[in-house]
Amino acid sequence: MKIAVIYDSKTDNTAKCAGWIAAGAAKVAGAEARAFPIGKVDADWVKGCDAVIAGTPTYMAEMTADMHMWLEREAPKLNLAGKIGGAFATEQYVHGGGxxxxxxxxxxxxxxxxxxxxxxxxxxxxxxxxxPVGMSTPIDSYKDLFTIYGERMAACAAKA
Ligand SMILES: Cc1cc2nc3c(=O)[nH]c(=O)nc-3n(C[C@H](O)[C@H](O)[C@H](O)COP(=O)(O)O)c2cc1C
Structure with a gap:
């Protein structure tokens, strides 16, 4: 069972969360998980995935323009229908829109x-x-949240 974590990140907070999610998912027996920034997605690998999780920094209480563009232009090429999907965000403020x-x-x-x-x-x-939403001050305090989320997503994909 394969899980892809695809993210946008400019200052590394969301990238860190993606890594924690992949590590958490890989704890589930039989799971293989990889994380990709939106510019370097291994499309063939993602097409064979059971679950795809996407993450974004919060910009103006929304996903970034780059993530929006990726979802609109690139995601349709990845045979996503029928796969398990999940999403996560990072933000700076407690009601920042994650x-x-x-x-x-x-x-x-x-x-x-x-x-x-x-x-x-x-x-x-x-x-x-x-x-899950992680706050950037400091993002490291959200490691357990994102790791557990990765485990839960992989457990869900294993049952599907
Ligand atoms: C242009 C811009 C807009 C942002 N807008 C918000 C916002 O609306 N709410 C918020 O909580 N944080 C906002 N932030 C902060 C980022 O969401 C936060 O620092 C995030 O963790 C950055 O992720 P990254 O390190 O993966 O790039 C904004 C940052 C930038 C640069």
């Missing part, structure tokens, strides 16, 4: 026929409603 950015990515995924999963609000702590 969940709006996640929601917008999940909307793209639904349009592409993916089956979106939040990471499980019913799974107990950490409670994840739409997807």
């Amino acid at each position: 969940e709006r950015a996640i929601s917008s990515i999940l909307t793209f995924m639904m349009v592409y026929g993916m089956m979106v999963y939040s990471g499980g609000g019913s799974k107990g702590r950490p409670v994840i409603h739409l997807g």
Whole structure:
């Protein structure tokens, strides 16, 4: 079972989260996980994935323009229909709009026929409603959240 984590990142916070998610996913038996910045996606590898997770910094309470462009132009080439989808974000401020950015990515995924999963609000702590949001001050304190999210996404993909 294969999982791709695809992200935009300008100052490395979202990249770190992507790495933690991939490491968490790889803890699940039989899972192989790789993280890619949007400019360096291995399309053939992603096409063979069971789950695809996308992450973005929050810009103006939304995903970045680059992530929006990638979802619009490149994601349709990746045979996403039927795969498990998830999304995450980083932000600077506690009400900075990370969940709006996640929601917008999940909307793209639904349009592409993916089956979106939040990471499980019913799974107990950490409670994840739409997807995990990490704050940039400092991002390292969110390592456990993103690692557990990766495990939950891989466990979901393993059952699908
Ligand atoms: C142009 C710009 C717009 C931003 N807008 C927001 C915002 O609306 N809300 C927020 O909480 N943080 C905002 N930020 C902060 C980033 O979301 C935050 O630093 C993020 O972790 C950066 O991710 P990266 O290190 O992966 O590039 C903005 C940063 C930039 C450069």
